[in-house]
Amino acid sequence: MFGRRTNDPSTPRRLPQQPQPAPKAPAPAGAAPPPEAKPRQTASAPQVAAAAPTPPPAEPRESQRRHSEEYYDVKTTVFNALIDTIDLTQLAKLDAAAAREEIRDIVSEIIQVKNVVMSIAEQEELLEDICNDVLGYGPLEPLLARDDIADIMVNGAATTYIEVGGKVQKTNVRFSDNAQLMNICQRIVSQVGRRVDESSPICDARLPDGSRVNVIAPPLAIDGPALTIRKFKKDRLRLEQLVKFNSITPQAKTILEIIGRVRCNVLISGGTGSGKTTLLNCMTGSIDHDERVITCEDSAELQLQQPHVVRLETRPPNLEGEGEITMRDLVKNCLRMRPERIIVGEVRGPEAFDLLQAMNTGHDGSM
DSSP states (O other), X not given: OOGGGGGTTHHHHHXXXXXXXXXXXXXXXXXXXXXTHHHHHHHHHHHHHHHTTSHHHHHHHHHHHHHHHHHHHHHHHHHHHHHHHSOXXXXXXXXXXXXXXHHHHHHHHHHHHTTOOOOHHHHHHHHHHHHHHHHSOGGGHHHHHOTTEEEEEEESTTOEEEEETTEEEEXXXXXXXXXXXXXXXXXXXXXXXXXXXXSSOEEEEEOTTOOEEEEEOTTTSTTSOEEEEEOOOSSOOOHHHHHHTTSXXXXXXXXXXXXXXXXXXOOOOOOXXXXXXXXXXXXXXXXXXXXXXXXXXXXXXXOOOOSSEEEEEOBOOOTTSOOOBOHHHHHHHHTTSOOSEEEESOOOSTHHHHHHHHHHTTOTTOO
């Protein structure tokens, strides 16, 4: 089934044909007495070699596309057989490493029983993908593991983009169908006690590492579920690094440190993706470790390093439309928790009045 890769040797066959003109060319060069012909021929040889690599990449890409369609057909078959075979309740009792080994053993047996023909590399890739589907976030796992990716944008099951170094790139990552993508979206938002479905098609959530997640599902998303993940680096940035990156000047760093230490009230504003959360995280590094800090966020993404931190998060309404906790409710409750610093992740509604009132009534150093 995966034998199409054996057709790829068509590209190596062209490679030996390319150097053939090189030996043929010296023959007339030897007959010609002037040595000037030799450099011309040596210059033409690199031109042939430089032009040769351009066509071969197109053919492997086409073969990979053909392979991906067959691969996903086999993956769906093996995955369905795995679900029929494995006991999910017993699997849930195992730790991640043991569960992964159990899944790999069962999938290897299924491949043998169904006589699936594939190479060792393809089989290893299939095992890893199915383990990610069962235990993790499916095709997103390789992207989440990369620290150089800033954003992951999934536009339906067949299209995934990433942002690396400020540039958006299209990837070969795809889901088997919109149902698999929707299941992964529900798995992400359920970890923070939220839901996404037709009755509640818009949801904001976060990953365990603090990365921001937004999901919008059909019928609002016409071409399938749209998933956007704003990743945060594992290592928290500091003001010193912002100076090193030429984002701020050394004088601005000194001023920001003084503002944080003398408990000035700070309001950070800016456009989307301009670095508001990054700057807020950096400024919290100036807060003393003996202060009681309370944070209020729609989805917890601030990375405070102080020991005395209380993190609060809003909650959307349930199926009956009840139980909603807004940002204004959290800010009001903060005032009863003896805060020394109140840090609000985003202010975009009536909670702005409560925050300003808190700043004016003795809660200095709020951000």
